[in-house]
Amino acid sequence: MAPLALTACGDYDGSGSGNAPAMARGPEASWADVVKAADTEGQLEVWSVLNPAHNAAVEAAFEKAYPSIDLTIAQYGPPEISTRVDAEQQAGVGTVDVLLSTDRMWHEKHLKDGYFQKIVGPDALAADELLRNGAAPTTDGVPKATQTLYDDDTRLITSFAAWGYAWNTDAVNPAPSFESLFADDTYKGRIGMNDPNVNSVNAVLFGRLNERYPGLFERLGELRPTLYASSGPASEALGAGAVDAVLAISGSAVAPVKKAGFAFDSQFPALASPLYGEVLASSESPNASQLFVNWLMTPEGQEAWSAGYASVLPNISTANNSASGIEVFEAESVDPKKVAAWQDELNVALGR
Structure with a gap:
């Protein structure tokens, strides 16, 4: 099955070097093929702003659901994530697949630079439909508790702090x-x-x-x-x-x-601040990346990822609250x- 054409658009030049972003890749065309190809890829590197103990619990839960995929989640602060990704994009390489961070402004800045894949998982799309409850998606890019996909479906709200x-x-x-x-x-x-x-x-x-x-x-x-x-x-x-x-x-x-x-x-x-999921176009495991962010939006994924946080989905037993009862803010x-x-x-x- 041929991959989707998610090529880098535009030339990112954060330092005047003229280097193009890392080579863009994409998931398989059907979800069944995404799941199959994810098993073949077999590994996944994720950078997360949350603490190591929380990340380790998410690793264990995901690998229990998908034992053929070796997931590594490393903790970095938001400024460190954006600095490291910028450096890799300038060099035309990519060592990370998925970002779980908080910096919407950085995402918005590089939306047209070919940094990100469109998120295509059925559970991620269903969560967005559930929150919108029939309403049209907002297009101003400002996060709300009534939508989870933004920026041409390249940015996903995974939970709320x-x-x-x-x-x-x-x-x-x-x-x-x-x-x-x-x-x-x-x-x-x-x-x-x-x-x-x-x-x-x-x-x-x-x-x-x-x-x-x-x-x-x-x-x-x-x-x-x-x-x-x-x-x-x-x-x-x-x-x-x-x-x-x-x-x-x-x-x-x-x-x-x-x-x-x-x-x-x-x-x-x-009051709650959003946590975002982003799949990099330079990911060497584009299918496993899509599988992981989609899993985050299932009840099982939300139980692990939103533990102690406000969940996107309702009725998550480990969460402190659900999206229906929060007012989103971004510092x-x-x-x-x-x-x-x-x-x-x-x-x-x-x-x-």
Whole structure:
């Protein structure tokens, strides 16, 4: 069966070298042939922004479903992923097949540079139809919880990193409401929060929360919170009893922590940032790549990949929430001046 003609379009030249992107390949023409060819390819290299333990669990689940394919998932941060892929494209080579990342702006920048394959798996297409529920697909490229395929079907939302609040179950009982944690001085000196200066996601989260609860920044300053670089250290401190509660924390970081409860603000949709799947046109295993991203959109794949996150599909037992109950945001697409203003306001409130 002849492969689809997914040739590189345009000449990418990020450094002025004039080198073309890595040679484009494509999956077989029918899904039955994709599955058959994936077994023949037998291996797959994936780069993921999620932690190694999570990636290892996904590896095991996929290889159980497709034992003839050796899957390797390596962890890299979003900037490192884009830098490495750019370098490989400039050199005309490709060592990675699938990206599981968060940088929509980078994807959009290279959409016409021949970087990506169109995603063709039936379960990925069905998930998109399910979320749209008969509505026409949006074409502005901005992610929403009502669609999963974007950018000419080259970008797939695989799950959402849902943000809520958490508490130490020994110190705070019964489960608190979000607003009760900062409504008075009960938790003064016992509140944790992610440092808004470390990551723009943290600044955007608190900026959005301040829009929901005017005066939140000032209240946080009065509560003298402990600042953490990310949700990981914050959740560890929570489980150890160093703080009683943490505001705006990733549900996936809280999930494995003992003595920790987690919830979303019940008065509003849960805030969540999307995680994307991308199949590179330079993949040396184009069929196994399509098989893998399609598997991610099956109930079994969502059980593994969305564990601790907000799932794309409904009724996923391992997920913290489903796409129907979230409000999607992207830190990268928020006006940098607005992000800086939120950071400045928070720093003033926190006495920094």
